[in-house]
Amino acid sequence: MEDITLRVARYRPEQESKPTFDEYEVPLREDWAVLDGLNYVKDQLDGTLSYRWSCRMGICGSCGMTVNGEPVLTCAAFLTDFAPGPVRIEPLRNFPVVRDLVIEMTDFMHKLGRVKPWIIEDPQAPPEGEHGEYLQTPEEMEEYHQYSMCINCMLCYSACPVYGLDQSFVGPAAIALAQRYNLDSRDDGNRQRLTVLSEPDGVWGCTFVGECTKACPKGVDPAGAIQRYKVTAATEAAKSLLLPRAAGA
């Protein structure tokens, strides 16, 4: 059985002030994802390696890392794709590093909360389904469903050069999440989300590089969500300028 070399970024804050690299040889098994390689390292070679992982099926969003320069889910990237190696594994870019491959994500969590990602009901439009549900046709669900598929893996923030240069940018996943609710027929919160989205660090921070959509493992297309919202935000701005009373309604 062949081996493949993993060059893994290490950062042990109690010992060093910046990251170094350690190399490990792991078996090049054809069904192994990069994550399986890391687990082999931790179990058999070096128990001090720290990284996040859980579901190993691409749905929990824990295991995002930079592999050979690209932000990927390590449970969904296979060792054979990088053969003969070496495979360079580093923490997700654009986030502070806590330890080894673990990044600090409180900024991301904060941003998710800022866009009010919950249904804001319209008291004038109560649910009318026979079981007490809001009626929502499959077509109405199509409008927002794609944006509901985000697993919060942060690969998009890692790919975004705007966020890399300035962490005050609200960012792709948060804006896509806002759109998920804005476009949900059961929600009436567009006005309430307008403020945070139309700030300079909201949608207007985006210069449509488009890397977020490329990096997204779930096909959410946050870049599309952001550009669509720019149209909405611009229209709202124009309306409030020209028709102040109608815009305030």
Next chain:
Amino acid sequence: MSTSPDPGFQVRLYRQPVPRFWWARRRSYLLFILRELSSLAVGWFIANLLVLVYAVGQGDSAYQRFLDYSANPFVIAVNLVALAFVVLHAVTFFQAVPQTTVVRLRGRRVPAGLLAAPIFGGWLVVSAFLIWLVVLA
């Protein structure tokens, strides 16, 4: 075994530096930066056009001076580079536009590529017409 609160370890986060030439490190970032710079080329041609119109308005000799200036090999080189940038600008713009809107036909979403086709098509038609007008007619 103290009774004071356990401080654990003072967390020391490492801020990954953004490389100075971050935009050169990925092809997609480089293309993005060039795309952004191409608006300068657009500005350049608009300026050229305004100067041309002004020169025409000023009469024959002004117009001739403009033509002489434009025939200068250095100016031709600059204009060719600028033309390349403007083509990049147009292509990336037309590629971007369909990604910003969602068009549904009979319940299914029209793919962005398909929306781009008529835009590119229209551009080619208009360009062909203008070339005919200016060069051939």
Next chain:
Amino acid sequence: MSVPHDVIIVGGGGAGLRAAIAVAETDPTLSVAVVSKVYPMRSHTVSAEGGAAGAIAADDSLDEHAYDTISGSDWLADQDAVEAFVKEAPEQLLQLEHWGCPWSREPDGTVAVRPFGGMKKQRTWFAADKTGFHMLHTLFQTSLKYPPVIRYDEWFVSKLLVEEGRIAGVVAIELMSGRIETLLARSVILATGGCGRVFPYTTNAAIKTGDGMALAYRAGVPLKDMEFVQYHPTGLPFTGILITEAARAEGGWLINKDGYRYLQDYDLGQPTEKPVLRSMELGPRDRVSQAFVGEVEKGRTISTRYGPVTHLDLRHLGAKVIDSKLPFVRELCRKYEKLDPVTDLIPVRPVVHYAMGGVHTDSHGATPLPGLFAAGEVAAVSINGANRLGSNSLPELLVFGARAGVAAARHAAGSAPVTGPAVEATARDERRRLERDLLGRIGGGGGGGGERLADLREQMQHTMEGSAGIYRDGGSLAKAAGTLRELQERFGSVTIDDPSRTFNTELTSALELSAMLDLAECMVHSAWRREESRGAHQRTDFPARDDERFLAHSMASRDPDGVPHISYLPVTITRWPPGERIYGR
């Protein structure tokens, strides 16, 4: 020093978040802390696929849902709890709809329901084939709008604090800094999920290590029905990744190496082209998994490098159905098996999926320890008895999460505050234990007599798969009990490589392994004592069900020497006297 809250919820998945919202809605003046070793969106609820059952169809009824659940449980479910569960399930699922959960719809916009295993009527609500994902994200995002809910993300609870016979709080480690903190509370709700990682092949994520069950067990609360472990019939062979039961509900077939739909040989009915409820591939999970073992014994399975498999055939469903109803299944097969279910057969085999057993609670989530509650897979109320029906566990999170939240809120509001000094002493002892026993074990790589975590873990897992799998017998269970005792002792000399305080995942792995060893022992002892076959617990030496001796829950309590002691608690029967489980006829 010690941070006071009113209610602490350990675990931030579906049950934990639902409980947090319930506390906040019951009494907004209470301070409720959700303490989770992972960020809530990573909780294992996220990977549930198939759906959540709630009887709403015109031709359906609560009694029928109850009967299906009770017969599915092989009559080990407590029927009063089941009656409450089936009534509240549709209410909770509807509440989730109002909170934005994207339930799949009929063309007219009403909520759609699909068939599911062991259910006589179609009553499973679903959000494509990512139901758990959508439910979890809806709950998490909704929880953000309640200011009283405070989150401790990536804090690992290592001990429950008990003072004067009631709960007083928890001791937890902040992963980022390694800081050990005491969190006080008048109510604690365990919502930490199951323990599939006790076994080697499981649909469960890495984090499913049964931490909360061990916390309760060590605090003197009995663990109920631990011998009942559900094998999901269709997991992928290497990874154990779940292929949802919905694939069979939509019409998929299980075939052996001869292309034969083998379930017909196991008293599960006759094969038909379209799925028939409670028949064949829509039989209950325990019976379908047991049929696989039968096929292995007959030599009719397909051999692969990962052991025997059978095939799940979805080809006749067509790309349109697969893309609209099972898109995630298609994605998983392409990614992890490099095949396309539209044209290829999917290799599958039973893998451990769900723990019917858990912390003993009543139907309001209360454990025998005042102030300690539990909800979700960590708890055994029990509504699932000896075998859980698919699509009952997601509504279980909501119904009992909400009930536990309400009960915990009321208990906290009506209790005297936790006093500092006695609890501080316990907390200091725990801190010392963590520092000495675990952080003090830095030895490096197993050299010099230290055991490696991974070795012990693998041995535990293989012992369990070999002796406490789909079929068990007294001899191998007795042997397993001995092996596990030995592993417990060897754990005493485990060393870890990582000396760091910052995000030390080796430390948490050691704590998790310690929990799993306790739970494995409970499972094996409970299985050994139960001399009958019922639901998911099948004894080759006692193949019949024995209602006279064993229509009761096993209760595993911790002896002073750390060994589980098994006693029995009768099952509550209300309207459905024990009968024969009939499927396919």
